Amino acid sequence: MGSPLDSRSVVITRSISQNESLRRLLEARGAHVVEVPLIAITEPEDEGRERDEVLQRLDDFDWIVVTSPNGADCVAPFIVASHAAGDAERFPSLAAVGEATARSLGVAVTLTAHPARAEVLAEQFPKGTGSVLVVHGNLADDSLSTSLSAKGWTVTQVVAYRTVQLRPTREMMLPAMTADVLLLASGSAASAWFDAFGTTTPPFVVVMGPSTAKVAAALGIDVSAVAPEQTLESMIETAERVLTEV
Numbered sequence: 001m002g003s004p005l006d007s008r009s010v011v012i013t014r015s016i017s018q019n020e021s022l023r024r025l026l027e028a029r030g031a032h033v034v035e036v037p038l039i040a041i042t043e044p045e046d047e048g049r050e051r052d053e054v055l056q057r058l059d060d061f062d063w064i065v066v067t068s069p070n071g072a073d074c075v076a077p078f079i080v081a082s083h084a085a086g087d088a089e090r091f092p093s094l095a096a097v098g099e100a101t102a103r104s105l106g107v108a109v110t111l112t113a114h115p116a117r118a119e120v121l122a123e124q125f126p127k128g129t130g131s132v133l134v135v136h137g138n139l140a141d142d143s144l145s146t147s148l149s150a151k152g153w154t155v156t157q158v159v160a161y162r163t164v165q166l167r168p169t170r171e172m173m174l175p176a177m178t179a180d181v182l183l184l185a186s187g188s189a190a191s192a193w194f195d196a197f198g199t200t201t202p203p204f205v206v207v208m209g210p211s212t213a214k215v216a217a218a219l220g221i222d223v224s225a226v227a228p229e230q231t232l233e234s235m236i237e238t239a240e241r242v243l244t245e246v
Helices: 016-027 049-055 069-085 099-105 118-124 143-150 170-177 187-197 209-219 232-244
Strands: 009-012 032-035 039-042 063-066 093-096 131-137 154-165 181-184 204-208 225-227
Touching: 009 016, 016 032, 016 039, 016 232, 032 170, 039 187, 049 069, 049 131, 049 154, 063 069, 069 099, 069 131, 069 154, 093 099, 118 143, 131 143, 143 154, 154 187, 170 187, 181 187, 181 232, 187 209, 204 209, 204 232, 209 225, 225 232
Parallel strands: 009 032, 009 181, 063 093, 063 131, 131 154, 181 204, 204 225
Antiparallel strands: 039 154
């Protein structure tokens, strides 16, 4: 039996660098993919100087906490360099928000949050008195760091990347408005959609995780379903379920 997404048009809004894996998963199910990149991942405002300075001394910390694959992509080269140097007496433990983030780090991770949410990692994180480096994007709030501080840790935060909104062209907007399904993988994507399209959406809107759903609801975007896991596969499976229930 084929996928409910077969012959359906699906709008994806992730950054160009992140769209490929999602597009391939959808096309494997027979979907017609409409790419409307609404966000881009760029360097922090200081071009990454603070990030690189902090990451060059990873061994100063007891834990490195990474909240997203984008952050992991920034951290991974410094992990490789530190291991290659071989002069550190110890290497910090690693914690990741979700399997995708853990995989992007490219090494064994001590603690991975399931499901992939920062509040889940905060709950699972042990109590302690050492130092923790939290690596995140510019749109992250302080809730994770506050939770870790409450458990006794001394927390340093660093912005590894910046998420910026893109304005779609008219040529991109027209096919998006006639699509069957809209997938929103982040709160920033929901905000960017609202800025470009308002509350007008395709008939079915599937979002990744409760934080994205919260942003969409606050903007007045009608969400059809929320993927229970913050993974591409879960978002696609949720879209299939919604279409099956029609």
